[in-house]
Amino acid sequence: KMAALPWVVAALVLDGAIAEGGSSVIKLTDDNFDDFTSTGSWILKFYAPWCGHCRRMAEDFETAAAEMEGKIGFGEIDCTKQKSxxxxFEVKGYPTLKF
Known part of the structure; x- marks a missing residue:
């Protein structure tokens, strides 16, 4: 089973689930959300690409994700693409963080 792990990671990178540059923040979509978040605890950031507050917090969110890697998952949801x-999650404004 472990031999398949590199292939799974490669598929996620190619699919865009793991951001470029080795990001610790997982890009969550309608298609992968339940698979990723079914185990462990997660901090979820709901954002819109045009939102200035979202852009300003991106670096801090990434830093927190890197520091907590292996302890808690950090995921981000682009609400302009993942409307369901x-x-x-009844998101009314951006950014919205949920635990």
């Missing part, structure tokens, strides 16, 4: 997740 925005509705499911």
């Amino acid at each position: 997740l925005k509705t499911r």
Whole structure:
């Protein structure tokens, strides 16, 4: 089973689930959300790319994710693309953080 792990990681990188540059923040989508978040604890950032507050907090969110890697998951949801997740979590403004 461990032999398949590099292939899974490669598939996630190619699919965009893991951001470029070795980001510790997982890009969550309607398709992968439940698979990723079904185990462990997660801090979720709901954002819009045009949101200035979201852009300003991005670096701090990434830093926190790197420091907590292996202890808690950090995921981000682009609400302009993942509208069903925005509705499911009743996101009303950006950024919204949920634990």
